[in-house]
Amino acid sequence: MNLFLKKLAQLEDQNRLRSLKLPGGIDFSSNDYLGFRSHPSLKKAAIEALENGMDLGSGGSRLLRGHTEAHQNLEEFAARYYGCGKTLYFANGFMANYALFTTLPTRHDVVVYDAYTHASVRDGIHAGTAKSVKVPHNDLNAFEDVLKRYRDKAETLYIAIESVYSMDGDFAPLSELYKLAQLYEAILIIDEAHGTGVWGKTGKGVSEGLPQENLVTLHTGGKALGVAGGLICASADIIDMLINTARPFIYSTAPPPLQAYLMQKALELSASDEGCTRRNDLRTLCTYAQEKLSGAGSQIIPIILGDDKCAVDAASDMQKAGYDIRAIRPPTVPENTARLRLSLNAQLTKPQIDSVISALADYLPGI
Numbered sequence: 001m002n003l004f005l006k007k008l009a010q011l012e013d014q015n016r017l018r019s020l021k022l023p024g025g026i027d028f029s030s031n032d033y034l035g036f037r038s039h040p041s042l043k044k045a046a047i048e049a050l051e052n053g054m055d056l057g058s059g060g061s062r063l064l065r066g067h068t069e070a071h072q073n074l075e076e077f078a079a080r081y082y083g084c085g086k087t088l089y090f091a092n093g094f095m096a097n098y099a100l101f102t103t104l105p106t107r108h109d110v111v112v113y114d115a116y117t118h119a120s121v122r123d124g125i126h127a128g129t130a131k132s133v134k135v136p137h138n139d140l141n142a143f144e145d146v147l148k149r150y151r152d153k154a155e156t157l158y159i160a161i162e163s164v165y166s167m168d169g170d171f172a173p174l175s176e177l178y179k180l181a182q183l184y185e186a187i188l189i190i191d192e193a194h195g196t197g198v199w200g201k202t203g204k205g206v207s208e209g210l211p212q213e214n215l216v217t218l219h220t221g222g223k224a225l226g227v228a229g230g231l232i233c234a235s236a237d238i239i240d241m242l243i244n245t246a247r248p249f250i251y252s253t254a255p256p257p258l259q260a261y262l263m264q265k266a267l268e269l270s271a272s273d274e275g276c277t278r279r280n281d282l283r284t285l286c287t288y289a290q291e292k293l294s295g296a297g298s299q300i301i302p303i304i305l306g307d308d309k310c311a312v313d314a315a316s317d318m319q320k321a322g323y324d325i326r327a328i329r330p331p332t333v334p335e336n337t338a339r340l341r342l343s344l345n346a347q348l349t350k351p352q353i354d355s356v357i358s359a360l361a362d363y364l365p366g367i
């Protein structure tokens with residue numbers, strides 16, 4: 001048998017074969033938390049921008065002819081919006097994380113990272129040259145032990161975390177981690193992929209309000225903002241370093257100007273009264289679901305079933321019942337923690353949450 005077919009057959013035997021499936025049913029699976037993906041004002045902005053002559057592609061790398069007014073306007077706007085020195089926009093969050101972790105930490109440095117950080121962070125760390133130490137999820141003592149151990153050995157210490165964990169939906173103990181970063185003079189890198197637009201006083205992420213010193217945040221466009229991209233927010237020296245040395249930034253065609261323009265429009269929409277209303281609606285749903293299901297209270301609700309086949313069968317049952325819910329299996333999550341990942345969005349209703357909970361009854365012992 002052809003080698004790839006053999007490997008695919010093995011994955012199928014393990015219930016780990018993945019395949020593409022079009023959306024269908026009530027959306028309990030997308031990251032379109034605020035419903036911006038189909039928002040009329042963003043669609044109108046896109047049409048008008050094209051009608052007014054915006055090009056479709058960027059035509060080159062950012063350092064060559066691919067840098068357009070749309071990119072520049074977005075990055076200047078975002079630096080003011082997030083209150084940081086400078087920002088840098090990438091085509092997506094994966095590339096932004098990969099660029100960060102392959103560029104900033106170098107061989108005399110140590111990166112301490114949470115065991116549940118996203119694949120893009122871990123891949124960047126592993127492709128980079130710094131020493132890295134994985135610590136158990138959200139374990140502050142473990143973070144401190146490692147920081148203490150390497151403080152005098154490392155030239156620069158980095159801490160890599162997510163504000164809201166993508167597969168578990170729990171929050172990082174941000175203020176404690178920020179204090180540790182200050183104490184051990186580490187640079188704290190916070191992936192706000194699932195915090196942007198949803199959390200923080202005005203939707204800037206869970207880290208909203210933290211002092212900017214020694215802080216790097218990543219805000220993605222593809223989730224609550226409904227568009228696409230990865231925006232790194234940091235001090236001017238860090239951003240200039242990325243512009244000068246980050247290979248994914250230098251050796252890649254810049255994202256289309258329309259994409260950068262829409263990222264800015266989506267940030268503006270998030271900051272508007274309507275963005276605020278949608279965020280409040282979503283947070284109300286989060287609290288409602290938390291009262292019924294317990295959990296961390298974010299928009300991401302894992303229902304851990306353990307066994308891979310059980311998770312796949314449960315997802316299929318839920319899809320047949322009219323709910324778009326997907327199974328998440330290892331290696332995306334640790335072994336024996338295959339799960340359904342439910343995500344809430346502002347357009348859902350309390351009755352829809354009630355009905356999904358009753359449809360899930362067999363998988364929710366004790367509810």
Ligand SMILES: Cc1ncc(COP(=O)(O)O)c(C=O)c1O
Nearest residue numbers: 092093094118166191193220222
């Ligand atoms: C925590 C986290 N970081 C980064 C990314 C990558 O972002 P993007 O989808 O824009 O590539 C994701 C996407 O799944 C994510 O969940």
